[in-house]
Amino acid sequence: xxxxxxxxxxxSKRETLPLKESRIMKKxxxxxxxxxxxxxxxxxxxxxxxxxxxxTIKYNNFSAGEQNAGVLQAxxxxxxxxxxxxxxxxxxxxxxxxYWTQLVTRIAGNDAPDTFELNMENxxxxxxxxxxxxxxxxxxxxxxxxxxxxxxxxxxxxFNGELLAVPLMFSTVVLVYNMDLFDEAGVAYPTQDWKWADxxxxxxxxxxxxxxVWGMYNPIQFWEFYKVSQQNGGGLxxxxxxxxxxNSKENVATLQYMLDRVYKYHVMPTRxxxxxxxxxxxxxENKLGMWLNGVWAFNDLKTRADFPWGxxxxxxxxxxxxxxxxxxxxxxxxxxxxxEAFMLLNFLASAPAAVDMxxxxxxELPTVADPAIMERYINDTPPENKIxxxxxxxxxxxxxxxxxxxxxxxxxxxxxxxxxxxxxxAQDALDLAQEEAVENVKL
Amino acid sequence: MIVKxxxxxILFYTILTIVALAALVPLLWMISTSLKxxxxxxTIPIRWIPxxxxxxxxxxxxSLTNINFGRAILNxxxxxxxxxxxxxxxxxxxxxxxxxxxxxxxDKLFSVFLITMMIPGxxxxxxxxxxxxxxxxxGTYTALILPALCNAFAIFFIxxxxxxxxxxxxxxxxxxxxxxxxxxxxxxxxxxxxxxxxMGLFNFMGAWNNFLWPLIVLTNRKKWTLQLGLGNMGxxxxxxxxxxxAGALISIIPIVIVYIIAQKYVEEGLSTGGLKG
Numbered sequence: 001x002x003x004x005x006x007x008x009x010x011x012s013k014r015e016t017l018p019l020k021e022s023r024i025m026k027k028x029x030x031x032x033x034x035x036x037x038x039x040x041x042x043x044x045x046x047x048x049x050x051x052x053x054x055x056t057i058k059y060n061n062f063s064a065g066e067q068n069a070g071v072l073q074a075x076x077x078x079x080x081x082x083x084x085x086x087x088x089x090x091x092x093x094x095x096x097x098x099y100w101t102q103l104v105t106r107i108a109g110n111d112a113p114d115t116f117e118l119n120m121e122n123x124x125x126x127x128x129x130x131x132x133x134x135x136x137x138x139x140x141x142x143x144x145x146x147x148x149x150x151x152x153x154x155x156x157x158x159f160n161g162e163l164l165a166v167p168l169m170f171s172t173v174v175l176v177y178n179m180d181l182f183d184e185a186g187v188a189y190p191t192q193d194w195k196w197a198d199x200x201x202x203x204x205x206x207x208x209x210x211x212x213v214w215g216m217y218n219p220i221q222f223w224e225f226y227k228v229s230q231q232n233g234g235g236l237x238x239x240x241x242x243x244x245x246x247n248s249k250e251n252v253a254t255l256q257y258m259l260d261r262v263y264k265y266h267v268m269p270t271r272x273x274x275x276x277x278x279x280x281x282x283x284x285e286n287k288l289g290m291w292l293n294g295v296w297a298f299n300d301l302k303t304r305a306d307f308p309w310g311x312x313x314x315x316x317x318x319x320x321x322x323x324x325x326x327x328x329x330x331x332x333x334x335x336x337x338x339x340e341a342f343m344l345l346n347f348l349a350s351a352p353a354a355v356d357m358x359x360x361x362x363x364e365l366p367t368v369a370d371p372a373i374m375e376r377y378i379n380d381t382p383p384e385n386k387i388x389x390x391x392x393x394x395x396x397x398x399x400x401x402x403x404x405x406x407x408x409x410x411x412x413x414x415x416x417x418x419x420x421x422x423x424x425x426a427q428d429a430l431d432l433a434q435e436e437a438v439e440n441v442k443l
Numbered sequence: 444m445i446v447k448x449x450x451x452x453i454l455f456y457t458i459l460t461i462v463a464l465a466a467l468v469p470l471l472w473m474i475s476t477s478l479k480x481x482x483x484x485x486t487i488p489i490r491w492i493p494x495x496x497x498x499x500x501x502x503x504x505x506s507l508t509n510i511n512f513g514r515a516i517l518n519x520x521x522x523x524x525x526x527x528x529x530x531x532x533x534x535x536x537x538x539x540x541x542x543x544x545x546x547x548x549x550d551k552l553f554s555v556f557l558i559t560m561m562i563p564g565x566x567x568x569x570x571x572x573x574x575x576x577x578x579x580x581x582g583t584y585t586a587l588i589l590p591a592l593c594n595a596f597a598i599f600f601i602x603x604x605x606x607x608x609x610x611x612x613x614x615x616x617x618x619x620x621x622x623x624x625x626x627x628x629x630x631x632x633x634x635x636x637x638x639x640x641x642m643g644l645f646n647f648m649g650a651w652n653n654f655l656w657p658l659i660v661l662t663n664r665k666k667w668t669l670q671l672g673l674g675n676m677g678x679x680x681x682x683x684x685x686x687x688x689a690g691a692l693i694s695i696i697p698i699v700i701v702y703i704i705a706q707k708y709v710e711e712g713l714s715t716g717g718l719k720g
Binding site: 060069093102106108113 | 509572655659675
């Protein structure tokens with residue numbers, strides 16, 4: 001070790017120089033340490049500290065966004081007031097890949113937040129990975145009442161017979177329609193019994209009203225496809241989830257129908273005809289008769305649409321299938337404070353104060369079963385026939401429960417979009433998607 | 444002959460101008476969008492000069508509930524400066540050793556350093572995360588700085604330059620009684636200035652734009668950098684694009700200023716760092 005670093009090199013000749021290497025090394029190390037400590041000093045100071053009895057819960061979430069950030073803060077403040085020994089660290093983030101990346105890394109790195117929010121498709125992916133703590137025993141130990149939640153929603157957050165999340169909020173997707181355009185085209189308003197043929201006939205009459213007037217708008221992509229295929233007796237997997245059925249004859253007929261609405265019947269604009277205009281703008285400008293959208297769009301439409309508009313359950317074909325979006329709260333398997341984390345989730349989902357705040361802010365729908373609460377929501381119009389929002393829940397379908405859900409989405413969506421752009425036929429697109437899914441997505 | 448040359452020149456500059464303008468289009472769209480109201484963003488055809496330009500988006504991003512934008516800017520400066528200076532110092536030290544000090548296995552050790560350049564950052568992400576958790580450093584800026592201390596590319600880049608420095612400077616200083624530390628600080632560092640500036644600029648730009656690693660280790664919103672703030676503006680049901688564009692424009696200003704200041708050195712540093720060795 002003594003000779004380490006003391007030979008000073010010259011390319012042509014070597015000379016050993018009388019240097020005190022250990023002193024130099026020490027100086028260098030001191031210097032590095034000083035700089036590192038300087039960099040870290042202000043941060044250690046602001047680290048979290050906990051008292052003996054106080055508990056701090058980290059709540060990682062994404063759904064509030066900027067619009068409802070204040071509402072979430074108020075809910076948390078109300079919870080902390082009710083539970084003075086619990087402090088909540090609100091780790092509110094934006095929605096997108098960022099959120100999932102950091103959450104998965106933290107779980108994998110054994111540093112999961114005590115409690116975190118998931119949307120439905122990611123809930124299923126996490127449930128299959130085993131990163132969620134079963135909640136039945138927590139309902140028992142905290143004495144909280146499970147029956148305050150809608151049974152359908154509790155069913156949606158159960159996996160293999162275990163309750164793995166608290167349903168925090170939900171939205172359904174409904175058929176939104178412009179009553180003026182229906183009147184102008186002489187078509188009766190949609191009803192809950194409508195099928196594909198009824199909506200297509202209405203769309204054709206509305207499209208005939210003008211060059212840039214369109215009967216309907218339903219996007220051609222993965223999310224739409226997995227739902228519409230179920231309306232036609234299809235689906236992406238066998239009921240027991242052991243095999244893919246992406247290119248089944250029902251699915252091919254479904255995709256063909258979706259394409260026909262654009263290219264054969266022309267009741268929906270092509271991408272060129274739409275020219276990047278958001279569907280909401282087409283609707284507001286009286287250029288779109290029917291449009292599928294979630295309850296989250298109501299606020300915007302309410303302020304911008306100057307014509308009467310209503311909603312109805314989405315038409316099906318052989319059966320009905322509707323989209324349901326929900327965000328759920330989960331307790332980490334590694335938290336040291338599962339009861340406190342669980343109490344927070346229940347407060348956010350079902351405490352009367354929190355439910356009121358959610359309804360006032362129109363931040364999706366509360367998940368409680370009490371009909372009186374929902375009545376307040378339904379009577380607040382427009383849109384007309386708001387009960388359709390709740391009726392749609394009856395036909396809600398879940399996305400496939402797969403660990404590699406993101407991969408499947410990517411494969412199927414790429415091929416469907418190629419069909420949408422005229423690069424592949426419906427049959428070819430789904431044949432390729434089936435082949436790639438079998439090869440790359442393990443079941 | 445002259446006419447032919449003139450035509451060639453005109454053609455050359457026309458093509459270059461078109462390419463330069465094309466490269467500017469996204470920037471112009473950013474500026475234009477940041478001055479629009481939410482409803483006017485998607486109008487077709489694109490309205491390049493907003494009908495009613497306003498600085499509301501710039502005002503709004505500084506009063507968001509979820510993200511403290513002013514604080515994020517300060518955090519970004521702090522992190523970027525630290526991530527420029529500290530890794531630069533550690534890399535220069537290592538480069539000096541690899542370039543000028545001989546010891547057994549030096550070249551082999553250097554090869555190992557170089558091999559680490561081949562490992563994608565995403566592969567080391569979770570091991571790094573677990574190590575930092577073990578050290579209790581998650582949620583601190585040290586967690587950003589520590590993994591950056593050993594930057595194989597920077598060591599390689601600076602070493603290439605240091606190899607080219609004549610040993611007679613070092614020998615003369617040593618004969619005058621200078622310690623190795625003094626040789627490093629008073630001879631090697633000043634003589635490597637262009638390459639250090641270049642590497643410093645790379646470090647600064649990398650740190651300023653860094654997103655993934657801070658996203659994972661900085662869970663406390665008070666410590667978020669500007670890029671984390673921008674990346675977390677999205678909501679489940681749509682984005683505030685005018686806010687995003689205003690924020691993104693603010694975020695590129697420091698990079699442009701630093702680049703303008705350091706441009707002369709960077710050009711020099713790139714040529715020396717890249718060629719000699």
